[in-house]
Amino acid sequence: VHQRTGFAAAVFVHADRGTLRELARDIGLEVLEPIARQVDGGGEMPEALWQKLFESGLTMPVPEELGGFGIGDAATLVIALENLAYGDAGIALAAISIGNAALLLARHGGAEHRQTLTRLLNGDGAKASVAMYEAHGLGAARSSTEITTTADGRVLVRGRKVGVPFAETATDFIVTGVDTDSGQASAAVVRRDTPGVSVR
Numbered sequence: 243v244h245q246r247t248g249f250a251a252a253v254f255v256h257a258d259r260g261t262l263r264e265l266a267r268d269i270g271l272e273v274l275e276p277i278a279r280q281v282d283g284g285g286e287m288p289e290a291l292w293q294k295l296f297e298s299g300l301t302m303p304v305p306e307e308l309g310g311f312g313i314g315d316a317a318t319l320v321i322a323l324e325n326l327a328y329g330d331a332g333i334a335l336a337a338i339s340i341g342n343a344a345l346l347l348a349r350h351g352g353a354e355h356r357q358t359l360t361r362l363l364n365g366d367g368a369k370a371s372v373a374m375y376e377a378h379g380l381g382a383a384r385s386s387t388e389i390t391t392t393a394d395g396r397v398l399v400r401g402r403k404v405g406v407p408f409a410e411t412a413t414d415f416i417v418t419g420v421d422t423d424s425g426q427a428s429a430a431v432v433r434r435d436t437p438g439v440s441v442r
Contacts, residue, residue: 259321266300266322270329278330287336289367300326301337302363304348308356309363319345339407343370343416346429358414358431371412373403373432387419389428399430409441 273294281287295301300322304310319341327334340362347359347370361368376386387401399417406415413434421428432439 259318262300262318263321263325265298266325267328269295269298269300270326270334272329274326274329274333278333281330281333287333291333292337295326295333295337301341303341303345304359304363308348308359310344310348316345336407339371340369342372343414346372346416347431350429351431355431361413368413369408369411370414370416371407371409372418373406373409373415374418375403375405376401377404385419385427387417388422389417389419389430390422397430399432406441415439 273291277288277291281291299310302310303316303319319338323334323338326337344359344362347355347362351359358370362370374385385401387399387403390398390400392398399419401417401419403417406412415432415434416429417432418427418429420426434441
């Protein structure tokens with residue numbers, strides 16, 4: 243895909259931020275920029291481009307111990323995205339929409355969320371999106387979406403989100419809301435095919 247960087251995970255698993263910055267900028271300028279006009283005209287990203295970004299590891303910030311490429315902190319992710327955006331800011335923003343879900347699962351998910359994370363990391367077309375906005379600028383702790391854990395261990399999510407990236411194609415949603423027991427900000431993984439999920 244890219245002669246100089248090769249997209250080899252070994253290049254940046256243990257690399258410093260300067261090396262990551264350079265790699266991301268090279269990919270942005272040499273891979274994203276040439277295809278940006280085509281993407282804008284077609285209104286969607288070609289699957290081959292998704293795969294190239296996925297293989298770079300720069301947009302799926304998951305630590306090595308969880309099966310990722312070692313970019314496991316938000317600050318490094320921002321550096322990578324800023325430099326990918328030299329090629330095209332829209333493509334970089336689209337890529338991180340899926341990366342944000344992986345980051346949340348890796349940093350805050352439990353053992354039961356590993357299956358979802360594994361599907362995202364396999365690069366087989368699984369895409370997740372964070373459903374957080376409710377048409378106002380309030381933080382997650384003031385969300386009207388309720389997340390309730392029942393006595394038998396089921397998780398019920400009640401609410402409505404807007405501006406969900408890739409809502410039409412996401413296989414999983416990370417839905418933010420308020421835990422009805424604790425009153426604290428919370429999140430739940432919701433499969434697209436879950437009864438009651440409606441995308442409009």
